[in-house]
Amino acid sequence: MVNLKRIMAGIIAGATVVSMAACSNSTTDSTTTSSDTETTIDDEIENPVSVGDISIDAGEEVEPAELEYLGGYDITTAGDVKPAYKYFSENYGCTIKCTLVGSMQIQEKLTTAISSGESPDLVDYSDDTFPLLMSKNMYTPLEEYMNMSAPQWAGVESYINQYKWGGKNYYYPWAYNVSPNFLVYNRGVFEQIGIEDPKELYDKGEWTWDTMTDCIRKFIDSDADGNRTGLYGATAYSAQSFINSTGTALISVGADGKLVQNFSNANVDRAANFMQTLKNEGLASFQEGVIDVDTTPIKEGTAAFQGMGEWIISGYAKLMQKDDTLDYFFVPFPRDPEADEYYYSMSTFGYLVPAGSKYAKQASVFINCCRLSFTDEDLRATTKGSIMRNKKYTDEMYDFLMSFKDIDNLHAVIDNPYGLDETTSQIIRDVLGNTLFEMYSEQYQGQTWTQMREASLGTINKQIEYYNGLL
Template sequence: MKNLKRTLAMLLALSLSAAATACGGNSSSESEGRTKSQDDVSIDTADSAINAGDPDIKGQTIYYLGIYDLNPTANQDRTVALTLFEDVYGAKIETIKTTSETLFTDLANRINGGDPVDMFDYQWDSVPNGVEKGQYEYLDSYIDLSDPIWDGMKDLIEKYKYKGHYYVVPYSVSDYIAITYSRTLIEEEGLTDPYKLYQEGKWDWDAFMSSMKTFVANAEDGETRYGCAGWFGQAIVQSTGESIINYDGKKFSSNVMNEKIEKAELLEEELTRLSLFDPTWYGTYPNDGSILYYGMAPWHLGQSNVMNPDGDLFLVPFPKMPGSDKYYLCGNAAAKMLVKNSDKGDAVAAYIKCERLAATQAEYKQAAKEKALIETKTAAGKVTSYLTEEQYDFMQTWYSSEDIVPMFDFGYGMGTRMSNETYAYETRGVMNNFMDGLLQKYEGTPGTWAEMRSAWQGVVDEVVDEFNAKQ
């Protein structure tokens, strides 16, 4: 019953958040359409020369298979990248809508059936599994990685390099798992603001645990408190800077015996043993004062602000491992894949370039900020989501800080034995169990890291051998 309630709560939260966030939309094959004829925040592209020297793609249409429409719907503005792609390059994107359940089936059917499809979102399964299935082309011939616009991203791009080629070229990193908290609640509890600790380089596991223990200990008789809730397992393990699967450019190897990973798993054991972690799925930061820290990518923040008008919400990166000089964070690599057999390689590369320019050029970043700070309202004028300028500005510093390193693990892209998000311990992927099994405690989950590692280590070795045979 506990797992059923958790699952239903998760599904409800996800459906609400999808409807409320800027990237949200329905999952049907039809676009909602746009209710305004021009953008609220315009971008002057009249004198832009960003396409100088690039192949002429004017009049071309990219067929993009995705869950969400890259074109604006309802009262949305065009994104900066789409504006550049349409107004400077003279090309357009047609979205072929799919769902999270049929995403990969639809991709395979279109490739095999010869139906048009050129571009697809990078997914965890894209590399190496998707490449080995023959679903993608590499981008080496289309993108000039020596262009200065790729400075600051090259280290991450190299992490994704597979068999000597660049199938995945991230143009930005988004949705770092962050810790959202109420500054009002922190002050009421007499705790040190995590932002202050972060600024002083002291925001680590020890500070994180200490504040949660104090918060829970301060509970009055009959009051139930937890230190944290949300997406924590992956964030904890990857904050070590270690991956479950390593790749040296030629061979994969298992890293499950790593001492840092073991320390992260022991931290998860402690969170469970002390009842500091609440496994309930919350779609927004809880507004009842029962949770100190909410671990989640910032997609929730706009709605959480509305739900917590007096909370003075803020957020910080996930705490680092004690002794580390870096914050290793799990997030999403924003990238687009060039689909196998597409004849629009130049156009897809141009769109990727537009996304990179939007993420790095000052004038475009300012426009993106102005768009992000526009309140989301219902037709009746009720505010349903908003970000504060302070929140937005601080989050942007994460993407240029030398102290923050985005994490990537090939283990998520090695098939369903390794990555499969179900709600049963025996059928979940190894990566899923290793990341949060000790926190979620699905039926049959061992109580210790040593037991779990022993149970799944053989599967890891088998999968590693399988993919090494394809090198």
């Protein structure tokens, strides 16, 4: 089961940075095409979208073209991207052909395509994009195509510059996800047990490490047979969320643009000690045979919380639509009671233009369309309707999720701990996962946070020195 968890964690690595619709779609190898003349089931029945009355400025006119996309989901039909794609297609005369691959295959497929002179024009951002793939000259800088004074980019330039490499901007995220990972719970079961609703605790400003721990203890103690467990889910990302709630990133970007590791920071140590307490007291554990993405423990009311990317919420919403007696909800990871503010992890999502693309200008217009789906009032409203039809969220779910896209009113921590080389990134995942959960990695079984950190710091520092030496 240890190896299976590691495999799933690798799959989720690409998934949790993705926007609302991205991860609910197939990631098997396949190719789909989209054009104005096609009629699809999605267009006619499942999610009809009209953008005829919308007018936005996503950039100057471009030559019509068919763009090639390489990534994990069909960006022409995904609920949160479809309106932007339709506007791009109808007003700029461009279409997009999607080649779908698993998140762990993107680097290999992209490298092969670039070396053979068959570069795609759009590719998903993933954990290894920055700094690993940027340092390998895999992307096209986009400054000449992007106008940072355009209204859709207001207020996000500082975040965009966090991903600057060698003085150039390759990545203009169109989705900014404060609290990309949530704690999902069975609100109906919580009510039956008599546990205060975590969402209400959050609304009152009382959702902290301590109140979460109290909820878990009450949940476990409510079952005399001992069949209820506490927290499970995305191992490394859950651990990272607790650490970021202190206001500290594991790997940050300094004012000089260089990488800084904070693994020995006192805040990180404190969060790690808290997580080890959860593990040692049996409050964070996996039930036998259960892996990160399993939803059965929440559905059956045998686990208190599942820590997972927001993509999983749609599955619970669809269950609720079929059975109105069900009540699932979610909250962000709790606040550090010693922090001066409520800090949240923040991830971004968007597309990069690979090196060798023939249609960088057209791809940049599409990226602008995607960003405008958040900032333009009319396109945003159309996008909401598309998401609601596609994802089946309740109004309460949608409104709460969207509140975490308002980055101006939240304290976001940008952390990039998984973008080093593959070996070091896996070491970091294993250390984080084994801090919160037992037997995540046989290499670190039974070790304390301090032991795991000290054994890994040499490798981490070597990689950071390597990347900083390239700048």
